[in-house]
Amino acid sequence: MKIPELLAPAGNLEKLKMALLYGADAVYMGGKAFGLRAFSDNFEEHELKQGIDFAHSLGKKAYITINIFPHNDDLAALPDYIRTVAAMGADAIIVSDLGVFRIARQVAPALPIHISTQANSTNWSTVQFWQELGAARVVLARELSLADIRLIREKVAVELEAFVHGAMCMSYSGRCLISNYLTGRDANRGQCAQPCRWKYHVMEESRPGVYLPVVEDERGTYIFNSKDLCLITYLPELIDSGLDSFKIEGRMKSVHYVATVIKVYREAIDAYVSAGGAFHFKQEWLEELQKVSHREYTTGFYFNKTTEQDQIYTSSSYLQTHDFIGLVKEYDPATGRAVVEQRNNMKVGEQIEIMQPGRENFVQTIRAMFDAEGHAIDVAPHPQQIITMPVDKPVVPYAMLRRPEAKRGFE
Incomplete structure (x- = not known):
């Protein structure tokens, strides 16, 4: 094969x-x-x-x-x-x-x-x-x-x-001229502005400034x-x-x-x-x-x-169920703690998922966090802040911490 x-x-x-x-x-x-x-x-x-x-x-x-x-x-x-x-x-x-x-x-x-x-x-x-x-x-x-x-x-x-x-x-x-026409950015030379994701209306020639929806939707339509x-x-x-x-x-x-x-x-x-x-x-x-x-x-x-x-006619927004909140830098098997680089605000008490290469994902609760000086903290709000935290299972460098988006949880 x-x-x-x-x-x-x-x-x-x-x-x-x-x-x-x-x-x-x-x-x-x-x-x-x-x-x-x-x-x-x-x-x-x-x-x-x-x-x-x-x-x-x-x-x-x-x-x-x-x-x-x-x-x-x-x-x-x-x-x-x-x-x-x-x-x-x-x-x-x-x-x-x-x-x-x-x-x-x-x-x-x-x-x-x-x-x-x-x-x-x-x-x-x-x-x-x-x-x-x-x-x-x-x-x-x-x-x-x-x-x-x-x-x-x-x-x-x-x-x-x-x-x-x-x-x-x-x-x-991918051979497109719309970006070049509307913005001067040549998609065929690496500068696409992605106008296919923009919202469009129709304007009738004798009524300038009167924008008509392409379909029956007051928000316009994403026809491309x-x-x-x-x-x-x-x-x-x-x-x-x-x-x-x-x-x-x-x-x-x-x-x-x-x-x-x-x-x-x-x-x-x-x-x-x-x-x-x-x-x-x-x-x-x-x-x-x-x-x-x-x-x-x-x-x-x-x-x-x-x-x-x-096609998607009603929105150009993205869907996702989880947010990426941290990246594992190191793991100490003696203490069971991971050194994590924060990528999104995270707090003690939150339920998270840890994904890592070559291993199964697992879910755990953030039981504690410590800043670079070893002080206990309840929240890590600073971009790329380095913290340590206990984890339930061994992890490897480049393991990722993620959490369900608001109003979502694990089944």
């Missing part, structure tokens, strides 16, 4: 470490230029090197995004940047543009190239073209069905990657706002399709999001493989995916063409 790679987004160095420790086989990340997530934290050059080295220390891989559609003035610095990335030991670069592909082949001929979903590869002939040019992998367009993917797999030998979880774009594989992709319940079909890599979207998402989503998909893939292909879906996996910030879920284009049921 071919086990697909689980590929995680890494918006910064902390997210990269969390993704790999929570079970990702590889990460994709961008530098300060040439990537399509200009408003993510992204990586300075020395951080790219640290990230690549950290991945390699775990026997895992790191891919660098160079997937903008460059204009002439973008090209001057590009050759040196590609040489630098190659010298750092990147396992591949992800590109969308033929010109970038050409330059990469010239200046770093040994560096593997993955073709971004932005290149809109929707058929086997296109994928075969990239294969013949020497691409190592093609990230398929999000508009493909599972049947499309199976046919492409039969026709080509190159590695295939596809998105299985995360935000969807209302434009064709797609639900988020989630395919956790369809892992057998995805694995059987022959995909080489399952990609999670979210370089601008939180540490909590990255760790939780990766842990769920890791557990599900491993459960399928260890059972010899017999897949017993656990409802708790879907419950975990409800805990992080997300929109309502959809299966996208995988099983049918999308309809109005795959």
Whole structure:
């Protein structure tokens, strides 16, 4: 059985470490230029090197995004940047543009190239073209069905990657001009303002200033706002399709999001493989995916063409059931105490959940907390405040503390 790679987004160095420790086989990340997530934290050059080295220390891989559609003035610095990335030991670069592909082949001929979903590869002939040019992998367009993917797999030998979880774009594989038109920010050069998530009304030409709702809703409507992709319940079909890599979207998402989503998909893939292909879906996996910030879920284009049921017309807000409140830095088995970096206000007496890589989650009550000087405190209100607290079970560094949102509790 071919086990697909689980590929995680890494918006910064902390997210990269969390993704790999929570079970990702590889990460994709961008530098300060040439990537399509200009408003993510992204990586300075020395951080790219640290990230690549950290991945390699775990026997895992790191891919660098160079997937903008460059204009002439973008090209001057590009050759040196590609040489630098190659010298750092990147396992591949992800590109969308033929010109970038050409330059990469010239200046770093040994560096593997993955073709971004932005290149809109929707058929086997296109994928075969990239294969013949020497691409190592093609990230398929999000508009493909599972049947499309199976046919492409039969026709080509190159590695295939596809998105299985995360935000969807209302434009064709992300190629959008609305942001550029409305704000001057070019989505195809990494500066998308996400106008697809804005609220819209209609204005009739002869009545300027009179805003009419697009549907019968006084708040307006979010006519471009797609639900988020989630395919956790369809892992057998995805694995059987022959995909080489399952990609999670979210370089601008939180540490909590990255760790939780990766842990769920890791557990599900491993459960399928260890059972010899017999897949017993656990409802708790879907419950975990409800805990992080997300929109309502959809299966996208995988099983049918999308309809109005795959859009959200009433709101662009996110859903989540839990808040991330702390990150474990150290654990002392002699005292049973954990050193925790606060990420959200937390108080003695609150019931929390502790999630950690490779182990089961557990619920406990915060019985006590102590500040950096060892004084007992009832509340930790300061951002990134360092506290110690007793925990009911041993924990590891990068374990996460989270609590149900207000008015929610554990079943």
